[in-house]
Amino acid sequence: MSDKKLIYLDHASTTPGLPEVVLAVEPYWSMVAANPSSLHRCGQNAIAALDDARARIQKFVGADMPREIIFTGSATEANNLAIRGVVLKSGVSRAHVLAIATEHASVLEPLKALERAGAAEIEYVAVYEEGCVLPDDIARRVRETTALVSVGYANNEIGTVQHVAEIARAVRGKNSKTLIHTDAVQAALFLDMNVHDLGVDLMTFSAHKIYGPKGIGALYIKNGTNLEPVIYGGGQEYGLRAGTENVPLAAGFAKAAELAALRKNGENGNALKELRDFAFAEIRHIVPDAKLNGHPLKRLPNHLNVFIPSVDSEMFLVALSEEGICVSSGSACAARSQTLSHVIAAIGRGDWKGCHLRITFGIQTTRDDITALVRAIKKHLSRL
Numbered sequence: 476m477s478d479k480k481l482i483y484l485d486h487a488s489t490t491p492g493l494p495e496v497v498l499a500v501e502p503y504w505s506m507v508a509a510n511p512s513s514l515h516r517c518g519q520n521a522i523a524a525l526d527d528a529r530a531r532i533q534k535f536v537g538a539d540m541p542r543e544i545i546f547t548g549s550a551t552e553a554n555n556l557a558i559r560g561v562v563l564k565s566g567v568s569r570a571h572v573l574a575i576a577t578e579h580a581s582v583l584e585p586l587k588a589l590e591r592a593g594a595a596e597i598e599y600v601a602v603y604e605e606g607c608v609l610p611d612d613i614a615r616r617v618r619e620t621t622a623l624v625s626v627g628y629a630n631n632e633i634g635t636v637q638h639v640a641e642i643a644r645a646v647r648g649k650n651s652k653t654l655i656h657t658d659a660v661q662a663a664l665f666l667d668m669n670v671h672d673l674g675v676d677l678m679t680f681s682a683h684k685i686y687g688p689k690g691i692g693a694l695y696i697k698n699g700t701n702l703e704p705v706i707y708g709g710g711q712e713y714g715l716r717a718g719t720e721n722v723p724l725a726a727g728f729a730k731a732a733e734l735a736a737l738r739k740n741g742e743n744g745n746a747l748k749e750l751r752d753f754a755f756a757e758i759r760h761i762v763p764d765a766k767l768n769g770h771p772l773k774r775l776p777n778h779l780n781v782f783i784p785s786v787d788s789e790m791f792l793v794a795l796s797e798e799g800i801c802v803s804s805g806s807a808c809a810a811r812s813q814t815l816s817h818v819i820a821a822i823g824r825g826d827w828k829g830c831h832l833r834i835t836f837g838i839q840t841t842r843d844d845i846t847a848l849v850r851a852i853k854k855h856l857s858r859l
């Protein structure tokens with residue numbers, strides 16, 4: 476193992492927990508360690524802590540009441556709960572669902588499973604070359620029987636941002652009964668997360684993408700929306716997600732959300748955008764035919780996915796890693812599978828030969844980190 480300094484540029488995969496988050500979690504491992512379902516005073520302290528975390532997360536997304544927030548073990552689980560929950564409760568034998576082709580695996584796989592089981596008919600709406608979908612392209616396909624439209628807010632591989640509010644308006648214009656879900660995992664640090672502004676019924680988000688702890692996600696469920704649970708048991712989380720609640724992680728999630736909300740109002744997004752654009756300009760300087768994947772403007776401020784022609788993706792990533800540069804070539808989940816990214820295929824670049832490098836910056840990233848990244852790219856391009 477090399478002793479080179481590690482430069483972490485993979486914040487779309489996960490973000491490091493902030494010291495404030497670690498401090499917020501700590502007391503709940505030991506001092507308030509009871510089960511929130513226990514009726515004794517220690518249990519009451521635990522449920523009070525959980526309620527407090529839920530109320531703070533409620534505020535983060537502008538929900539009307541705490542019970543609209545359901546804690547889950549991950550964003551993957553929240554997406555499963557949203558999708559399976561709606562379809563299995565829809566009351567029709569084969570619910571119609573619309574989704575876009577570039578969704579995360581935790582949306583696509585439950586959809587495929589429902590289709591295999593004969594419970595749903597899934598229609599995937601295509602995106603354009605920059606990864607955007609047109610609201611009308613979705614609305615046009617909405618039927619009388621469409622139970623759900625699921626559209627990711629910001630794409631994890633190329634950073635393209637969808638206009639969720641416009642999509643929701645267009646869908647409701649066609650069918651006011653169709654439920655709208657957005658996977659807002661990648662958007663939560665930078666974009667408006669207010670569920671009323673977005674006009675959604677269901678919204679997934681996660682702590683570890685906002686400098687909070689791993690192992691906890693959440694689903695916003697608009698009051699009055701009926702879902703079938705995915706996990707049955709002791710009735711926790713309003714009967715939707717059984718299992719003893721994780722109070723320490725909920726406390727850490729709430730702290731991370733508050734810090735994210737504060738940073739959103741500050742200069743963080745602009746600073747990251749400057750770093751991102753600096754990185755792209757420097758890469759283009761040494762690889763003039765490098766191409767941006769994703770939308771040039773409607774894109775997360777910390778997200779750069781760049782196509783570098785004629786290099787082997789895996790060898791390039793390993794070479795960069797040996798230089799201490801931690802970047803990825805797609806989503807963390809797909810990275811080990813060696814299959815072509817469905818997102819890159821969906822934007823029509825599936826047959827481009829080379830490396831699609833995903834570089835995602837965070838609050839600890841500096842200009843020196845970018846200089847080191849570019850130096851490493853230059854060194855290995857001449858070798859590979």
Ligand code: PLP
Pocket residue numbers: 487488549550551552554579581627629630631658660661681683692806807
């Ligand atoms: N949705 C999106 C857009 C993501 O980027 C991810 C993780 O990369 C997930 C869902 C799943 O998150 P988790 O692995 O925390 O369940």
